[in-house]
Amino acid sequence: NAGVTQTPKFQVLKTGQSMTxxxxxxxxxxxxxxxxxxxxxxxxxIYYSASEGTTDKGEVPNGYNVSRLNKREFSxxxxxxxxxxxxxxxxATSPGGATEAFFGQGxxxxxx
Amino acid sequence: xxxxxxxxxxxxxxxxxxxxxxxxxxSGFYGLSWYQQHDGGAPTFLSYNALxxxxxxxxxxxxxxxxxxxxYLLLQELQMKDxxxxxCAAPPGSGGYQKVTFGTGTKLQVIP
Numbered sequence: 730n731a732g733v734t735q736t737p738k739f740q741v742l743k744t745g746q747s748m749t750x751x752x753x754x755x756x757x758x759x760x761x762x763x764x765x766x767x768x769x770x771x772x773x774x775i776y777y778s779a780s781e782g783t784t785d786k787g788e789v790p791n792g793y794n795v796s797r798l799n800k801r802e803f804s805x806x807x808x809x810x811x812x813x814x815x816x817x818x819x820x821a822t823s824p825g826g827a828t829e830a831f832f833g834q835g836x837x838x839x840x841x
Numbered sequence: 842x843x844x845x846x847x848x849x850x851x852x853x854x855x856x857x858x859x860x861x862x863x864x865x866x867x868s869g870f871y872g873l874s875w876y877q878q879h880d881g882g883a884p885t886f887l888s889y890n891a892l893x894x895x896x897x898x899x900x901x902x903x904x905x906x907x908x909x910x911x912x913y914l915l916l917q918e919l920q921m922k923d924x925x926x927x928x929c930a931a932p933p934g935s936g937g938y939q940k941v942t943f944g945t946g947t948k949l950q951v952i953p
Contacts, residue, residue: 760939769849769945771945772928774940785939828874830884835883
């Protein structure tokens with residue numbers, strides 16, 4: 730079992746470019762999340778999907794969009810990247826409530 | 842909203858016991874989770890306390906006191922591999938159960 734798989738692992742973008750971060754899970758979990766982690770800031774929730782077909786904003790949704798394609802996949806899109814979006818992005822899943830989450834290995838994104 | 846506060850750094854000696862504290866302010870409360878994250882890695886779930894008291898999992902224990910809005914992670918028989926960042930996390934008590942907030946993390950350094 731792969732658990733939670735994120736692609737790509739590393740990415741460098743120029744300001745204004747767009748890209749989609751992919752996340753897939755084989756844990757059959759209902760809930761999926763996107764977090765960003767900046768140095769000294771802990772993890773901040775961008776968007777989440779409590780179940781297939783639903784998505785909701787987290788703490789820092791501005792500049793991002795998401796798609797819950799099916800139960801397995803939850804993608805995060807940056808429409809016009811900005812240097813402030815330089816961060817490590819983590820996808821996570823949980824079986825229901827968010828008390829125990831399983832994280833992917835992260836995508837390290839640099840916007841120049 | 843809610844906030845979770847942790848000390849930024851803790852240093853302890855190999856073989857010793859260390860306690861990492863987390864105080865929270867929230868309008869409601871479901872429980873407190875703990876995660877470990879090694880440098881360059883993804884967070885991994887350690888424990889969850891829904892009720893007051895101590896939960897023990899091997900060398901790690903977690904404690905919660907709702908009346909004091911306080912919890913801690915206790916690591917016993919410290920090993921060098923325990924050097925990592927530790928985060929407490931909690932969902933809000935009123936609505937948005939999935940909107941878990943993470944503390945800013947405590948960086949634990951274990952020294953010989």
